[in-house]
Amino acid sequence: MSDDLYAVVGNPISHSKSPKIHSLFASQTGEAVDYTAIQAPEDGFRETVSEFFARGGKGLNVTVPFKEQAWAMADRRAARAEKAGAANTLYRDSDGQLVADNTDGQGLVSDLTANHGLDLAGLNILVLGAGGAVRGVLGPILSRRPARLVIANRTVAKADALVALFADEAGDTELAACGFEQPTQPFDLIINGTSASLKGDLPPLAPSVIGSDTVVYDMMYSATTTTFNQWALDQGASRAIDGLGMLVEQAAESFRIWRGVSPQTDAVIKTLRE
Template structure:
């Protein structure tokens, strides 16, 4: 019987995860089928029970469920516990084990692009579930500083407290970034999906600085335009992170880590960036 896996969220029809994972399966000669399943907010518990009953062996979780998933796992990995967010579920006899591959995916893609992190001043825009998964891996790369900024101060301050045993996170609102300079700016907001750029002061990107966006395709356009206006020497979208975090999840499920360059190259023409 073909093994079954899925990505769940809402909306989900646009997801590239089925294309990515089915390509991984073909490349590694794995007999599996990966599909997208629409799961509205507030119905995660019922959906996971149903998927378990239907025999699914693993599940990827995206918006709006990442922060709710840990409470529905019988156990979660140390990195998922630290992040307070789960994006990957592994079937157990009784339920699900949770993990978080977002940070691993980000770091692997930054390394693929030869983006420097060590001794750099790094700014992360946003404070959602993906950011929580990124903070510890970013700190492990020993940046000179790591700042997390949001429109309001509450969530960045909460994150700084949450990760204080791992390293120093400087909380900021977008407005209070004025006068600061960063070597690497990572956009982890969803603003691009609405066709806009977070309102942050001009001049925060240091001379020679680089920019990275977790979004891709048309959602990446506003941040790219802003980065170009700020004189960024390098600008990248998040398609590589999507593929790399998927490869990390695939390895958890199947015990083999697929090669990612071929899959990433195949996605480029279809996603328009």
């Protein structure tokens, strides 16, 4: 009996750690999974997905720049994908319908809480950026009931739009928007959801947002400390975490959706670090 086919689709895709992560999950759990990487043409994502499922594929992860297209082409969407406006996980249900889900937010929250011991309840949180990456994680963060969540972005109107979109999920959490330069008080947790670190850039933040107890989290990851995390440590942050754990945790949630099995993530994170 042949293994079930899964893949990650993106452009470019050669750098993706997903095949390694899922092969480690498969060997750990004994699941019969064959997981590869597919580079789709920028104008051929829909055809790539249709062809994959036509040849018996069971599930896809979706990465840049196709997450919005994955969301748009689905027959039905999980609630967290619906709100995120993007999907990173696709599969066909028992009726043959294409289902879209988004596990990024769950991945972030699992990394913060399970791997790094942070309780988000009651925290004062600053989130940097208002693009798709941030939109995908706001719901799961709000579900942990922080006291206050401020979305800072270069274009304040985009941050305002996210505040309006997620107001119904805020509950008792104070939800606010502003520009990068506006916050001056220290936060308990700062999450960088911009891609600035990849270019070696920084959002123009006041150093005073970093206090001696501030934890910072960069959704990007790299072999060395990211630009944003290094800046925060230089300002006196207590801890700086990168997004490698989020990558593994979102993959674990996809694996659980597809296979009904939750893999252990700590050993996989450790292997990737090495």
